[in-house]
Amino acid sequence: MPLLFRLFTEIGIVSQLSGAMLEARLPEGMTGAQFGVLNHLVRVGDGGTPLDIARAFQVAKTTMSHTLSGLVKQGLVEMRPNPDDGRSKCVWLTQTGRQRREVAIGMVAQGYSKLAGQLSTTKVAMLADELGALRVVLDANRVPFKE
Amino acid sequence: MPLLFRLFTEIGIVSQLSGAMLEARLPEGMTGAQFGVLNHLVRVGDGGTPLDIARAFQVAKTTMSHTLSGLVKQGLVEMRPNPDDGRSKCVWLTQTGRQRREVAIGMVAQGYSKLAGQLSTTKVAMLADELGALRVVLDANRVPFKE
């Protein structure tokens, strides 16, 4: 059984557990996918197209369409026509969206604070760095997405 | 933005990418969930109840019911009555199930072999160990599952 297999199994389990922990702390009505998109928009800046965001998350554009429609319905993002391309749209955070994200971050961080005491800060930082490097390699070997 | 947040974000992305890579290599008709269950049964032994397996994967028991029914339909596992509890069942791998798993492992490993050359073996092993330790901590702080 190859070593990489063990690594990816562990990663899948940790992702499952941390994701469940995350979703349990999110405000009512906010899904993990929506929270991820809000963070993405803050981190890399808003104004991009839905397709850009779908690619960033390696998820089908129809899925992103669905996630964004939920955010629009809650008034957390706005869809504006793309001035450079009539087929396209641009996704902008609303003030409400930024605020709701801050609240969500706070609630999630509160849940994480219990963990923080049980983990070595330096190890966590090291893991994040090494996983970032691994992500770059995986990203370069992406499965061609069907669209 | 807390450090743990960054770690779990990286883990989520890597899980997403490696999961997509995995599913792309699985034999036709086998889902990632089904593959996970087959591996689990080989790793920890078969004969357990559906609920045991659902807990191990931290998924709802209805989800495991669905996954198992797919495996039964393909003849990869068998459901027998639990001799110790009339409400319950036991899940057993079939010979076909073991064979199909071997085939799947081979196909997945073939996909991983491309990655192996781009990654340090010692780092991969270290990551797997550290993530295993992290998993233990997360496991001890599990979100109480609603059932």
Next chain:
DNA sequence: ACTATATAGTTCGATATCGCATTACTTGCA
């Protein structure tokens, strides 16, 4: 300029997962 091809977003049908309710059986307590 016109037409063929490509691309952005959405709609639709299928599957995976979840929560709730149901059924069947077990356990605990009087």
Next chain:
DNA sequence: TGCAAGTAATGCGATATCGAACTATATAGT
């Protein structure tokens, strides 16, 4: 023993995600 409460599996409706098809617009080749 008999009944109440608990537990295992499943059925059903809702949501997330995906692929295929569709519409509208853009781009490229002639």
